[in-house]
Amino acid sequence: MDNFGGIIQKAVYLGVGLASYAGEKANQKLTELRKETQKLADEMVKRGEMSTEEARKFVEDMMNKAMQQAPIDSSPETRPNEPRRIEILSEDDNSSDNNPTEVDKMRQEVNSLQEELRRLQKD
Secondary structure: OHHHHHHHHHHHHHHHHHHHHHHHHHHHHHHHHHHHHHHHHHHHHHHOOOOHHHHHHHHHHHHHHHHHOOOOOOOOOOOOOOOOOOOOOOOOOOOOOOOHHHHHHHHHHHHHHHHHHHHHHHO
16 A cells, blocks of 8 residues: 555646646747747837837737647647648749659659558548
8 A cells, every 4th residue: 555655646746747738848849939039029129110119019918818828739639631732823924943753743742642641541
């Protein structure tokens, strides 16, 4: 029975340690976000695209949004069933960069990869 208490104690310590680690990582990310947002705002002020007051408000708004945003859940239930569709468009001009055979090859490769993905999802 004494061994069981030790296991529970270790589990509690593990939980506290993980929570502490997650908090530190979140704090680091928020600090990085604030720095990058501040750089962007400073650059926009330098260009004259916004005033210093607008820049301060912009940084505050971005930080508030970042802290309020729910964590991204990557569980299978929330992921879409199919990947995002990508359409390859070719321009109709006859420049040397647009080789129709190369575009056709790429389309065929994309189609074959899509079919393989569908096949793998069914398995």
